[in-house]
Amino acid sequence: MRALKKHSYLNILFLIFSFICGIFSANAETTYLTASKARAPHITVSLISEHQTITLNSTFYVGVLLEPDEQWHTYWRNPGDSGEAPKIEITSQTNISVGEIEWPIPKAIPVAHLTNYGYEGATLLMLPIEVKNLDNTPAELTLNASLSWLVCKEDCIPGWADLTLALPLSDETAKSSQSAMFERTRLALPMQQTLNGKHELSESHIVVEVDTSDINNFATKTWTLFPFRSDAIQHSAEQTITGDDAIKQWLIPKSDYLFDDPKELKWLLSNGEQAFYLDTSVNQTLNLSTGASEATSLWLYLLMAFIGGLILNIMPCVLPILSMKAMALQQKHESLGQKWAYLLGVLISFNLFALVIYVLQQTGQAVGWGFHMQEPLFIVLLSFLFTFIALALFDVFEMASGLAGFGQHLVEGNSAKSHFFTGVLAVIVASPCTAPFMAAALGVALVSDAYVSFAIFNALALGFALPITLLFISSRLKAFLPKPGAWMQTFKQALAFPMLATVAWLVWVYLGQTNAVAQFLLILSLISFAMFTWGLSKSSSSLLRVILILGVLASIAVPLFLLNPQQANTASNAAQSAENHVPYDQNTLDELKQKQEVVFVNMTADWCITCKVNESVALSKQAVLDKFEAPDVHYMLGNWTNKNQAILDYLKQYQRAGVPLYVVYAGEKHVNVLPQVLTPSIVIDAIEQAKQELNND
Structure with missing residues (x-):
């Protein structure tokens, strides 16, 4: 025992x-x-x-x-x-x-x-x-x-x-x-209907499998299993729900005091308002061991995280930095440390990110992917970082051709140090992004045990680091890179414009989190920062350099010290006051579904790049807007630019850690979760399908 x-x-x-x-x-x-x-x-x-x-x-x-x-x-x-x-x-x-x-x-x-x-x-x-x-x-x-x-x-x-x-x-x-x-x-009593299911036990978990096809609106609620036995599960642990269509599996940490292997277990499956009694027996006919079930699901999420990491490389914030690093790679032999330093920087950064999320969760805070982008302080710091990168790309001050980002003495050249900090910077600038395949994997990571969470974040890191790492370790791949020449100077300066566009986007995000006065102050500080930095690169006088350095520090300090944290609390209300949509509210959503209406829910944030791309290429197209303006279709917008517990709870219903999330409801019976990357045809087809489902009911 x-x-x-x-x-x-x-x-x-x-x-x-x-x-x-x-x-x-x-x-x-x-x-x-x-x-x-x-x-x-x-x-x-x-x-x-x-x-x-x-x-x-x-x-x-x-x-x-x-x-x-x-x-x-x-x-x-x-x-x-x-x-x-x-x-x-x-x-x-x-x-x-x-x-x-x-x-x-x-x-x-x-x-x-x-x-x-x-x-x-x-x-x-x-x-x-x-x-x-x-x-x-x-x-x-x-x-x-x-x-x-x-x-x-x-x-x-x-x-x-x-x-x-x-x-x-x-x-x-x-x-x-x-x-x-x-x-x-x-x-307030559970339903008279008793469901039947299967359960399996591993060394650390219980997996409960249930056919939820008889439960109306199962996907719209958060369902929890309450065991009849007090020694069956860890009651404070998160319950992870997986599965396709109606067959769902609950993965629950097993109690330390469950010393037997029960053949039958009784449960209550509840969403807080509706509940069903559930009888489960040991899964013998399907012969799917709990360990195999857990491993299969975990490998699937690891693969999704890896693919999502690969796609992160082409996000607009990340691509210029990695392009410059790739262009600056020398054909000469590199040491073992130089070859693997970039990968190490990426791995350490993603693990630190996962550790911060884990610690915050253990202290009772509800966080999701991109939680740091909800802090105006981080937006300010990121704005100065991207401004610095743009100035470097414009050769405002002397930088080596190996520029990858942050700090002349950290990332220039082809040293192991340069490659390592390039990896760190790449992770920082990629953090606002959510690539396809990432959302589902990160949703599981943020509600799972620590070892699952860190495994998924490391898979994401490996996918993100793979392209540049392959260039470092493969001489044959380096041979395909363009030969160095004068064109690289023009190319480098061209890459500064996406950086400036990113700064403009961050300033716009900052407006949504604060107000126009704070935004104007940030713009002035960024301009002052650029002028003082330019002057610092041209000055040879020691006294003048000291004055300019103080100016640079003051430019950064002013918006930080004058930032009022309370400004961020009401920002999303302004963002949700536009025409042609209903602000997200769970009670309103439930009422619309009860009236058998079609509802398109868009969970977005100003700092979410994927969200803004979808809004530009799909949701703002006239054909899509015509569908939203139909009398029997309702467009509901949830703005997660700032912290919002109601939106986070909604994301958790669909096992998502961040935005974007697009869901189409056809009354109470039909739910369709759309992919993270939208096209006008995907949205239009989903709305037409929802209307057809209502007509068939």
Whole structure:
């Protein structure tokens, strides 16, 4: 048997300590109170009936109403990492049969680093009771309920009570004043339909496979599996959903305390509003081991990340830098370190990027790909970096032909240092981009275990580094490069214009995150930076050089120190106020789908280059705009230029880590996720297909 982990001992000790403290704090107030209603510390419990009179040979419902104080909670049948489910035992002197508790849909309740399953607010636990034939019919039926519970906030208080309820026997039933509460609770119960699925266990995970074809609008909600067994899974871990069409697989880290190999498991599949009971059995017929399933999925995502990395090389921010590095490669022999330095720079940079995301996630922050582009501070720094690169390409100051980007003494020439920092710079300038195939892979990376996440980021890095690395290590490929000559000077200066265009784009993004005054200040600072840098390259006077260096530093410092972080909070509202579209709102989207309308959802950001290309070549074309303006089509825009939790939650529904994301809905039944690179025909065909699907329903 495996040893318990240290933190697990601490969890158990914490629960025992809270339980003991709760007993003393509860004192005599929770000791077997007798009535139909009892008040205990931080909770009121009641025994109520749906009917005020009942008949023989009938089934009626009673319920235990738990009403904890605000910010306190009670528990589901499986309390999760800690806690205890309520216990109800009902007896009577007459002949009755008591059914099982009907549990409402629970929610996940985070408590420190733990996750509980339970209920916040008033909760009714219903039980069916059958009254059987009696030899001597009494005037009333007396029910005795023995209850125990645990109510928690930061500490936990146990409670007990004996409650009684007398119900008159009659020839006819009559509803009680609490009957409406029973009706509301029935709406909060899981569906009567029980799904069947398969599960498989590996050393570290459980994979649960479910056919979701009978679940309406499955793709539009986030679904979570709640196990009946408390020792089945790690309750605080992310649940990764994969699969095609209706067959979905949940990949869930296994609990450290699952010591057996259960042949059958029971679950609740819930989206918070709707839930299904799920019975799974060990997957024997398909003979797909969990390890093989995990490995197959992982290899697929690694391949997608690798291809996405290759495509990143031709993004407009990256291509000029890599082109200059390729053109400057010498035909001479290079050392082993020089050949592999660029690859090392790319690998280290991507791993640092993955590490930052992982640390932020562990601290509870919700981040996605491109999260740094939502920070105006980073936009300012990136603007100065691209301005510096453009000045270097224009030969404003003396640079060697091996220019690749950042810092004359870091990237010039053909040294290993130059190649390494070229790789670092290439990753920095590529970070705003999302290439095809990247989104799905990064979506999995940001919700998976650390080893999966880092594996995907490294696959992305290898794909990104491959073209230039091949040039470094292959003399035959170098032979295909154009011969050096005067044309390279013209070519280098031509590459400065995409850099300046990138600066203009970043300044525009900055406007969306701040305001016109801040944008004007940034433009002035960039111009001052260029003038002081030019003067620095021409000056030979030591005093004047010191003054110019201070000017360069001041140009960078001014927009940074005068930046107001609160300016960024309302920027996206302005971006969403344009005509011909509806700002993204989940409630509005649900209403449009319920009305059986066609909805085109565009999740975008000002800093997303792929998004802007799609808007230019596809979404702004008149044929597409005509489709959006049709009365039965709604164009919904989500702007993720700044942090927006609602948009991040929407992206997670489709396992995406960033934008762009394009989804077409045909009412509530049909969902079509479009590719990341759009053409007018792709958009028009998707809208026409959605209309056709509505007509066929």
